[in-house]
Amino acid sequence: MRPLAFAVLVATAQLASPAHAEVLDIVAPAFWCPFACQAGDAREGFTIEILRAIFEPAGHKVVLHNENYARALADVRSGQFLATPSTLHDEAPDFVFPEEPVSRNRYCFFTRPNDAWLYSGAGTLKGRTVGVVQGYSYGEAIDHAMEKHAARFEVVAGDDLTLRLARMMQAERIDAFVEEENLVAWLRFKEVVPPLRAAGCEAPLYGYVAFSPTNPRSKTYAAQFSRGIRQLRADGRLARILARYGLRDWR
Secondary structure: OOHHHHHHHHHHHHHHOOOOOOEEEEEEOHHHOOOOOOOOOOOOOHHHHHHHHHHHHHOOEEEEEEOOHHHHHHHHHHOOOOEEEEEOHHHOOOOEOOOOOOEEEOEEEEEOOOOOOOOOOHHHHOOOOEEEEOOOOOOHHHHHHHHHOHHHEEEEOOOOHHHHHHHHHHOOOOOEEEEEHHHHHHHHHOOOOOOOEEEEEOOOEEEEEEEOOOOOOHHHHHHHHHHHHHHHHHHOHHHHHHHOOOOOOOO
16 A cells, blocks of 8 residues: 555544544343343443443444452452442542433332331331342341331342242232332333332432542543433433433433
8 A cells, every 4th residue: 555545644644533432341240130231131220331432433332241249349450340320428438420410219118009107217018028138238228227117127038039039029018118219110110020119218329430549530531421311311311211211310
C-alpha cells in the first residue's frame, strides 16, 4: 500500500473510533436479577442495560461478569474490574460513587391478598409468623426484632428463596415474608409467584454503581454516569429499560 493511502486509511479509522474507547468490565452476582443477572442472558439486568445506554454511544463496550458479592467487591477494589452495581455507600466506602443512584432498594412485607395486616414498625409483628432468608440483614428495626423474637421468624436457606417463601405463605405456613421490592416485582412480571399483597416497607436505601478506587478513570466514569442517567430519565429511555423488568422509575 502506498504511504499516502495508508495515512488516509489510518486517519479515517481514528475519526470513526471514539477517543478513549474501552471495555468496561462490570461484575455482580448472577442471582441479583433484576439488578444484574446471568452474564450472556437476553436480559442481563436493568443496571447493566442502564450502563450500556450511557457508555456504549461513546464507543465503550460494557461487559458483565458474574462473581459472588464478596469476591466482586474485592476484585473491583483491586482494579481487576471497573465497577459493581447496585452497591450501598457503607458496603464499600472507599469506592468512587456517582452523584446519582442506579436503584432504590427497599425491603417490604408481603402477605396473601386477603390479609389486611400492615407493617408499620417492629411492634406490628406481634402475633405474625414472618419468613426471612438466612444471613440477610433487613435493616436495624427488623434485625433487632429477629434477635429479640426469633420464634416469630421462619428462616429459610438454599435456592429460589423468594419463590419458596411465597409458596410457604400460600400454603399458610407463614403469615408474611420480607423481600426486596424490585426482586418481587421482577418475579411478578415473570408470573412465577402466587398472588401477593404489599403490606408496608422499611425506609428505602439507594444503590450505586460503585467504581474501583484504584482505576484512575473512575471519577470520570462516575461523573459520566450521573450525567447519562439524568438524560435517560429526561428522554424516557430509563422508563423503557425498567419496564423490561416490570419496574418503574423510583422518582
